[in-house]
Amino acid sequence: MNLVIQSVGFGLVTASVLALASVGLTLQFGVTNYINFAYGTYLVLAAYFAMALSTRAHLPFLLAAVLACLAMGVVAVAIAKGVMQHFVSRQAPLFYLLIVTFGLSLVIENLVQAIWGPGFQTYNISVGSPLNLGPFSLTPTQLIIIGLAVVAMVAIHLMLSRTSLGKAMRAMSDNKDLAQVSGIDTERITTWTWFITGCLAGLAGIALTVTTVSFNPTSADSFLFVIFAAVILGGIGRPYGAMAAAAILGIVTEVSAVVISSTYKDDIAFVALVVVLLLRPQGLIATRGKA
Amino acid sequence: MDLILPYLATLTIFFFVYNILTWGLNIQFGYAGVLDFTFITFVACGAYFSGVFALGPGQKSTGFEWILGLSWPFPIALVMGALAAGLLGIVIGLIAINRLRSDYMAIVTLATGTVIYGLVSNYTPLFDGFDGLAGLQTPFSQWLNINYNQFTYLWVGFCGVVMVICWFIAQRILNSPLGRTMRAIREDQEAAEAFGKDSVRVRLIAMSMGAVLAGVGGALLMGFIGAFNPAGWTSGETFVVWAALIVGGRGNNWGGVVGSFVVAVLVNEATRYIPPIPGNATLIPTVRNMLIGASLIAVLWLRPEGIIPEARRRFYQLPLLPGRRTPAEGVGSAGS
Numbered sequence: 001m002n003l004v005i006q007s008v009g010f011g012l013v014t015a016s017v018l019a020l021a022s023v024g025l026t027l028q029f030g031v032t033n034y035i036n037f038a039y040g041t042y043l044v045l046a047a048y049f050a051m052a053l054s055t056r057a058h059l060p061f062l063l064a065a066v067l068a069c070l071a072m073g074v075v076a077v078a079i080a081k082g083v084m085q086h087f088v089s090r091q092a093p094l095f096y097l098l099i100v101t102f103g104l105s106l107v108i109e110n111l112v113q114a115i116w117g118p119g120f121q122t123y124n125i126s127v128g129s130p131l132n133l134g135p136f137s138l139t140p141t142q143l144i145i146i147g148l149a150v151v152a153m154v155a156i157h158l159m160l161s162r163t164s165l166g167k168a169m170r171a172m173s174d175n176k177d178l179a180q181v182s183g184i185d186t187e188r189i190t191t192w193t194w195f196i197t198g199c200l201a202g203l204a205g206i207a208l209t210v211t212t213v214s215f216n217p218t219s220a221d222s223f224l225f226v227i228f229a230a231v232i233l234g235g236i237g238r239p240y241g242a243m244a245a246a247a248i249l250g251i252v253t254e255v256s257a258v259v260i261s262s263t264y265k266d267d268i269a270f271v272a273l274v275v276v277l278l279l280r281p282q283g284l285i286a287t288r289g290k291a
Numbered sequence: 292m293d294l295i296l297p298y299l300a301t302l303t304i305f306f307f308v309y310n311i312l313t314w315g316l317n318i319q320f321g322y323a324g325v326l327d328f329t330f331i332t333f334v335a336c337g338a339y340f341s342g343v344f345a346l347g348p349g350q351k352s353t354g355f356e357w358i359l360g361l362s363w364p365f366p367i368a369l370v371m372g373a374l375a376a377g378l379l380g381i382v383i384g385l386i387a388i389n390r391l392r393s394d395y396m397a398i399v400t401l402a403t404g405t406v407i408y409g410l411v412s413n414y415t416p417l418f419d420g421f422d423g424l425a426g427l428q429t430p431f432s433q434w435l436n437i438n439y440n441q442f443t444y445l446w447v448g449f450c451g452v453v454m455v456i457c458w459f460i461a462q463r464i465l466n467s468p469l470g471r472t473m474r475a476i477r478e479d480q481e482a483a484e485a486f487g488k489d490s491v492r493v494r495l496i497a498m499s500m501g502a503v504l505a506g507v508g509g510a511l512l513m514g515f516i517g518a519f520n521p522a523g524w525t526s527g528e529t530f531v532v533w534a535a536l537i538v539g540g541r542g543n544n545w546g547g548v549v550g551s552f553v554v555a556v557l558v559n560e561a562t563r564y565i566p567p568i569p570g571n572a573t574l575i576p577t578v579r580n581m582l583i584g585a586s587l588i589a590v591l592w593l594r595p596e597g598i599i600p601e602a603r604r605r606f607y608q609l610p611l612l613p614g615r616r617t618p619a620e621g622v623g624s625a626g627s
Contacts, residue, residue, distance in 0.1 A: 037328075037401070086592060087591070092591075094392075102397075103583075103587035107588075110580040114577045263413045264413075
């Protein structure tokens with residue numbers, strides 16, 4: 001029983017990483033209305049940026065992490081402008097976009113492998129010894145990740161509810177044409193959305209690789225569809241839904257790792273995904289016309 | 292010469308097998324518009340099941356364990372592998388294919404593939420986990436008393452025969468009313484449903500038929516290599532078949548032939564025989580994968596219909612009788 005309560009603590013860590021990643025993906029999914037299959041490689045790319053900046057360029061880890069996230073934001077915008085824009089502006093069928101992002105994931109993953117090699121990498125930081133907090137036992141790094149996710153979620157909430165950018169993003173997510181005729185500069189909003197997505201993917205990627213300690217170019221492959229599960233469970237383009245879904249999935253997968261077997265913990269997320277698709281394809285918080 | 296001929300024979304086998312695989316994906320995606328992002332899982336299903344039907348029983352004490360192990364003749368094992376893949380196609384299709392947006396189809400197939408990959412790799416009693424199946428005798432060899440080189444040539448012929456059968460199946464579906472319905476659903480699902488077509492059912496059929504061809508291809512690989520393990524069907528392998536279909540041209544099977552030659556044989560298989568660069572052994576496979584990913588994007592960018600585009604289809608028109616006017620002329624003469 002103690003172990004189960006312990007695993008809830010780890011579940012909070014996983015939920016934090018998942019929340020960062022799935023909010024980033026769902027914001028972009030809502031605004032651009034197509035899913036990015038290369039998103040998992042964004043997480044890995046940012047982790048390698050942070051590794052290169054901290055261990056090779058000898059920057060302090062926190063500075064390296066911040067720079068890596070911003071760099072990932074820029075890369076995400078560059079990919080959106082350089083590759084995706086061509087297909088979007090020609091109103092290519094949806095499957096073109098899906099196949100292109102699918103191809104992009106192969107290119108990015110192998111680019112990372114060509115530059116940094118296929119082996120496992122680590123950051124030169126210590127995770128610290130576990131602290132006992134009530135029933136939980138978490139390392140300072142894990143606490144920082146949970147705190148970071150909470151801060152990021154509050155920031156996203158403030159951005160969506162208080163700033164004109166956030167309001168425009170929500171408007172575009174609801175109805176792009178209506179947003180455009182209302183005078184919203186949809187191209188500028190889309191660019192910002194990609195930047196924010198890239199930064200959140202970067203944060204999530206670094207948080208993920210800090211918790212797993214070592215990582216390689218394929219580290220985010222199976223995590224990608226846990227992210228997809230959270231996005232669909234939360235409802236496409238629904239950041240608050242994604243946050244709730246991330247909390248549920250994070251805790252459920254970690255508890256199931258203790259109760260069943262850690263080998264199959266990603267499969268639990270998949271079962272959740274299938275059940276949601278069969279019973280409530282519109283997600284926890286429905287978006288009309290997006291299911 | 293002693294080296295080049297077996298090498299060319301091996302490439303020919305891969306060419307034939309990839310033709311079958313590309314036609315399989317063509318039935319799923321090119322005909323019916325099903326976004327199957329886990330095609331290689333069906334190939335693996337065919338390979339594994341043909342393997343356990345043809346292999347002898349696995350023994351846990353020797354570290355080799357797998358289900359069945361019936362030692363059946365290879366051609367029957369091949370059919371069983373194809374059927375198993377077809378069944379898996381229905382099962383995955385039932386989850387993935389619904390009237391929801393097409394991204395869901397892509398996500399669910401990709402996720403199912405990842406889950407199956409994890410299960411097969413970690414649960415050893417099924418197909419011996421990460422070690423996979425091994426030790427399959429080259430089919431027909433003992434019976435015909437031939438050596439490995441002769442077997443390679445024999446296998447070129449066997450794959451060729453199977454390929455021709457698959458070609459007729461794929462062409463037959465393409466030109467049948469069922470194929471027409473598949474294309475109608477691909478073009479406009481709602482319109483096709485308005486005409487009374489059950490889009491979910493037809494797409495399930497397409498998914499399953501494509502999976503059968505995938506299973507046949509997988510079984511042929513199993514028979515040729517004699518071993519199969521999870522390293523052979525990572526999700527990257529799915530890209531190869533997708534790239535072959537998109538580059539060659541979807542919706543017609545000649546496009547599949549061209550694509551499988553260019554992508555699967557020239558880029559994917561032939562480059563495996565380039566000696567590795569000293570000090571960086573993984574560079575060539577890495578560059579190859581990048582090329583395959585980039586070719587998908589480049590073709591959709593520059594020539595989205597592929598090298599051989601799908602022919603525009605026309606309705607059958609009654610041959611005009613001599614002296615009879617076409618409707619257009621009739622309208623013109625009525626006005627004069």
